[in-house]
Amino acid sequence: MSNYAIILAAGKGTRMKSDLPKVMHKVAGITMLEHVFRSVQAISPKKTVTVIGHKAELVRQVLGDATSFVLQEEQLGTGHAVMMAEKDLANLDGQTLVIAGDTPLIxxxxLKSLIDYHVNHKNIATILTADAKNPFGYGRIIRNSDEEVTKIVEEKDATDFEKQVTEINTGTYVFDNKRLFEALKNINTNNAQGEYYLTDVIGIFKAAGEKVGAYKLRDFNESLGVNDRAALSVAEEVMRERINRKHMLNGVTFTNPKATYIDIDVEIGADALIEANVTLKGHTKIGEEVTLTNGTAIIDSTVGAKSVITSSTIEHSTLADSVTVGPYAHIRPDSTLEADVHIGNFVEVKGSYIGADTKAGHLTYIGNAQVGSKVNFGAGTITVNYDGKSKYKTVIGDNVFVGSNSTLIAPVKIGDNALTAAGSSIVEDVPADSIAIGRARQVNKEGYAKNKPHHPSQK
Incomplete structure (x- = not known):
């Protein structure tokens, strides 16, 4: 029998107090909807239908061609949302998973265990449930004396006795696909919310004598539905704990995992050491035996094996093996650092290629530059790449020594084995094996200082 999936992602999420659709808010680097969609793939759905509504085009962009979309123009409840998928699914044989797009921790x-349970027990419907310490606000699972599910009752419709039940409905279900759409034709809005409840189909199945089951989650956290920013922060905390634990089990050392922030798509090699207050975002890849010290932030970048990044920021760049960066350096987008490059404290690199074994120890800006191997940048060096309208390139050959406080005014080329004298402004190309001196002439006026107010003779 085939599996199908319906993801409910039409709501605005008023309690989020946000202009974004609720499912577009991110947890550990990707939207809640993407988390749900990825989890749904575990059941290998033959077809997935995502129900969209509020700011539908934004939601479409997240999943693209990976799913079919149906529009719920007016949000009239979960039952109404599922009705929107009727044209896509109603006549198909199999079972359909229905899940909310704001449950990123599932x-x-x-989900695979839920499907297996449903099939093995030959249920018409199976409800994913969980035990809650504080069930307030959740729909309750009502069972009879034989522990069979008799109905789901929403908080606002529950009696005082029913409100004492701690087994809650997570809002995720599996249904016999054809029977689901048949039952949806018989639900109504006679409830406290005036909406079409998907849960009402459970009562319809029970009244028809059909088999309804419930599969209980082992971890209540998976059931979390995010309705406000407080719940979003809980989801973030739980997800990051999962992510960090996964990396630790794969051989990564964390000095303080609770103070380390790693997005879900980050890859980290074995024997890496990550100190507190490190942030790794996007599709960052960290090689084996890398050390990332306190305060480092890396975004959508690759860091090669045995590199050491000390309290620095790296964005959209690629670092080869055994690179050292920092402290307090900034590698800006579109930069490539080859093996054994050293970028020291208060050095900024932007849109540049830097060859192997090149050193820039401190207080240097390298922008829009092509730098060869075994180049040494003295302190205070600047590549002047921008004239206020356009950006220009600096090209530096191999084995070049750039003297401290050199200003390289692009476009300019410095040949292999050349040297620029400290304090020079270089405005013309420097041939290979040459020394370039671009200083103003120094003139000493002997004795003139005696007439200045600072001189001891004037006091």
């Missing part, structure tokens, strides 16, 4: 393993 795992693929749990």
């Amino acid at each position: 795992t693929g393993e749990s």
